[in-house]
Amino acid sequence: MIKAGVIGYGYWGPNLARNLAETDGCSLAAVCDTRPDRLAVVERRHPGAKGVFDWKDLVNDPGVDVVAISTPVSTHFEIAMMALRAGKHVLVEKPMAMRVEECERLIEEAERRRLVLMVDHTFVYTPAVRKVRDLVREGLLGDLYYYDSVRVNLGLFQHDVNVIWDLAVHDLAIMDFVLPERPVAVSATGVSHVPGGPENIGYLTMFFSSSLIAHVHVNWLAPVKLRRTLLGGTRKMIVYDDLEPSEKVKVYDRGITLNSNPENVYQLLVGYRSGDMHAPRLDGAEALRIEMQHLVDCIANGRRPMTDGEAGLEVVRLLENGTRSMRERGRPVELEAQKVTV
Amino acid sequence: MIKAGVIGYGYWGPNLARNLAETDGCSLAAVCDTRPDRLAVVERRHPGAKGVFDWKDLVNDPGVDVVAISTPVSTHFEIAMMALRAGKHVLVEKPMAMRVEECERLIEEAERRRLVLMVDHTFVYTPAVRKVRDLVREGLLGDLYYYDSVRVNLGLFQHDVNVIWDLAVHDLAIMDFVLPERPVAVSATGVSHVPGGPENIGYLTMFFSSSLIAHVHVNWLAPVKLRRTLLGGTRKMIVYDDLEPSEKVKVYDRGITLNSNPENVYQLLVGYRSGDMHAPRLDGAEALRIEMQHLVDCIANGRRPMTDGEAGLEVVRLLENGTRSMRERGRPVELEAQKVTV
Amino acid sequence: MIKAGVIGYGYWGPNLARNLAETDGCSLAAVCDTRPDRLAVVERRHPGAKGVFDWKDLVNDPGVDVVAISTPVSTHFEIAMMALRAGKHVLVEKPMAMRVEECERLIEEAERRRLVLMVDHTFVYTPAVRKVRDLVREGLLGDLYYYDSVRVNLGLFQHDVNVIWDLAVHDLAIMDFVLPERPVAVSATGVSHVPGGPENIGYLTMFFSSSLIAHVHVNWLAPVKLRRTLLGGTRKMIVYDDLEPSEKVKVYDRGITLNSNPENVYQLLVGYRSGDMHAPRLDGAEALRIEMQHLVDCIANGRRPMTDGEAGLEVVRLLENGTRSMRERGRPVELEAQKVTV
């Protein structure tokens, strides 16, 4: 039985605590929060779990095997590093940390100690995203043209990070899971409308070695909620709309055909193809439940998580460089090759 | 009675011809196309109009007062210039020309000869866009945060211009009409997926002197057709969806309120406001009919069109500089102040 | 070359005239209307067609082979009968006539004279309805459970017929084409909200020998326009939404499975099946063009139209009996077996 501790019982922590408590092979041993009223809620909901004020106590608790961290991003590195050094497995909220270099150090520490380091890229565990990945990886879409995502709504303004760290992080995590390549350059634009506040609207273009292009549009100040991704390929195209109640993933047999122009060998003729649409049935499983089961399984069997430190690092690399580009009105930033390889 | 001639009877020319023929105070005198089968169609539909093979004949025809040009973009400048020099008023398809400098010369020529020079920015004459402009100009939205537009579908690949010249041109024309300021810089990204072809997917960010930001996403290779614009302001926000059959313009009483933090004078507290939604009734009039009536009225009364050469030039300036930025992966390009002022 | 005459150039007549004029093997010889301004429009649009004031002149014109009748329903019988007696083929607007007995007499007259008698059930010729019929007839849906249709919008109030004669007529024509059986009884409800006016809202339930049930909801006073049909079967189910721009027909692999209860042989256990959704590509052809070509083909080759007098009669039988039931608040009315068989 793996014993879990949760640090941070604010917006997302309760979901982690509840799911860890209900996962087979796992029990909730302790929850940490600095606010007494939050600990009172913990006590009512999880009478079997210890309430802890100081996260260092939880990290050093011998009765805890894995630490789940759902605190502000700026604290991730320190807490995760101390947990690893105390010999605990770690599940950390996204984004993994504030800087690429911090991610690298966490990966190295976990490697050295042979501990599981997992990043909570929840969307990766949804039936819809797993289906999209399967379709892409099986070659159903052919070569990819583009990945285009819109994720906008009204609120929730963050004070410590800008909108791409808050919302685009989901798309970058999905891209890391779904796409067969990683970006080589990024150009981002965005502005802040609250004096002194972080950027609340952002546009992120990512370039690849191939002609694949990716774009993410995020906004905290939109009048409506939109969650829609277009994914185009040479053979088929996908519309993934996370707000659709039943058909979240639609596969379109649409595209173009290219033929040489018999009259001009240097020119290609573009033809259109418009066939059926198909919405595959999606598994009804809850993402967080699947993810926690995967965490427990990785710890028990010494396996590497699907959303490991590398995935977390890749996302932070894009956020860090994207923010840099955004501050210079879209000046493109080349992405260095990843240092840590496994 | 103003006598009109149309040059180019391909995709859009028939609409111009039909509407010019049916507009009060105007008659269709001549139509030019180099393809005999197109002229045969003209003859059947408009038995009273002359069929002309050579556009120079039409331009020099003393029986023609105004020339409507719906030919490929690369020919706009030459035809329009010769028509102005022949003393004709001119209506030219969008984009007005291939280069800013060409637009400037056309504007100067028309000014000197006191001829009407109008650009066919059709969307400006739709009831929906006029309603959006009224709402913005009356201050209902407050100060503007952003203008965000998506215009994607499958096809129609153009061979001579890229997708922003073909699709973003609509949004730029609308922005020129609706927004109270003009962009000062542009950053654009995009790629071509057809070897040797123009960019078929493009993203255009425009910066302003204020914190207003504008973004346009266009794509010829999307599986679904989307035409949706979000317009956010300090007081209200608009969703304008041109594919909605009845409620094209929705006004949301949503946004944020900023208050000083009593505990920290340097920090603003963000609150949310979520009120009613309102979809104003739109006039049912057809845009092209209104536009042709406006053209006839400008010619008859020596008035300046709403979509004059300046508007056309502004759009071309953005297209030209946007394409430049796109070729450099988003490097921002400053927009010089407009030379021609009236 | 078949020469067509059109009687009634109001709302629908112009569509018939235009399509007859453009159909291969057919020419528009004459158009009749009692209003001089309508005949003036005819003259401008169809300079080759004769303008006729008195429909009897058109019916007796030796230069006319087929008469298309788009006049008020109450006049259909007299005009169609006189046309048949004058040896003309006939295309008549839906509903075919005001009474079953009138339909029967027209069918007999056409039979005796070996003339084509076709009813303009336009929806039957749309790609969507033909696809639905194919899916049903191929057995893809299994045994049918129900046919449920909603057809509501604001207006257009008719003065001579109630809303089921005006709107449900479309659904009854589609049902006649798509379903493998014909109703044996009908129960209808509805009311009038305009004093002295015909019923403007109606609900029509139709029963069959099997457990199939059909229902049509029509309304002239709805705030929104809806055109949606659900079609359920033991194997698959269809949603046909005529207002969808691209995916009008969606096929759902959903339903129930029935198993004997091992503990109770008299009880069935109901299980649920929820699989993929599939939207087949639809042919882009225009319905009225296909229909006119079919008319010309039937006349030229002595074939029976898909929407013959029998189909028209069946629809009128349901309208007549449905109206009777409606006047008695839903009292069910048995439908006699059809008299005329072919």
Add this chain to the structure above:
Amino acid sequence: MIKAGVIGYGYWGPNLARNLAETDGCSLAAVCDTRPDRLAVVERRHPGAKGVFDWKDLVNDPGVDVVAISTPVSTHFEIAMMALRAGKHVLVEKPMAMRVEECERLIEEAERRRLVLMVDHTFVYTPAVRKVRDLVREGLLGDLYYYDSVRVNLGLFQHDVNVIWDLAVHDLAIMDFVLPERPVAVSATGVSHVPGGPENIGYLTMFFSSSLIAHVHVNWLAPVKLRRTLLGGTRKMIVYDDLEPSEKVKVYDRGITLNSNPENVYQLLVGYRSGDMHAPRLDGAEALRIEMQHLVDCIANGRRPMTDGEAGLEVVRLLENGTRSMRERGRPVELEAQKVTV
């Protein structure tokens, strides 16, 4: 502090238990279920509540003030009656009982003992339905033309009641709350597609003394989930779509205007009016929480609930007579005046 007991911990019981436990002024004292595994769940979630096997023990428990009954409909009467006789207040699931006469006896018993008898018509407590009622009652819609509701989806087949008892019950409860009159007659149609099973598709028309008409369409075998109500009046019209995430209630300024025909005093001219659409902001409160607070308030202050026994009886009267009409293919059934008045 009011002490609540819940009988039946299946699908809905857990929601009642949770909300009763969290309502101010109320505590959860006991939960009854005959299945040991359900009681085990109760023990884990509500360690402070007694687990009871026999409902009679709960009904007679002196530590219980109010009994919430969420068992199969056929058991409602017996349990509720015994609870009232034991001096307990009662909240009973909808439909209130199997027969009108049972409802009447429960009402009488509660009256005599001055106990609160409330029926769990949950939709009545939603912000959307309360808004619709306010709009109707304030006269915003003018005189009502119709109430038309569709409530269809795949499953959940019930074995003891047909689909109108399971699904139409919601609409009848809403109608009872929203409409200014009560039906005087009902005509219903429907069939069963499972041999020996209850009707799984149903259509219910209700007539009123005025020209108002109401219709409810329910179906357990639909491929898609629909929850949409149209409500038309002389002044405005409402579309209430419970599946809309944000704008559940839309008010349309559409309709007709009636004028006397100056040429024919016996005829009315129908004109159309098409104005703005307006979606009022809805309160975000959870219906069940509001309802439980209302229950506690009624008990504490001796007030009559909004959804009292009368409301429950009215709904059962329509279900009972609707089922009777359905068995006779829509034969209309007159509704006797209500016996119990308060």
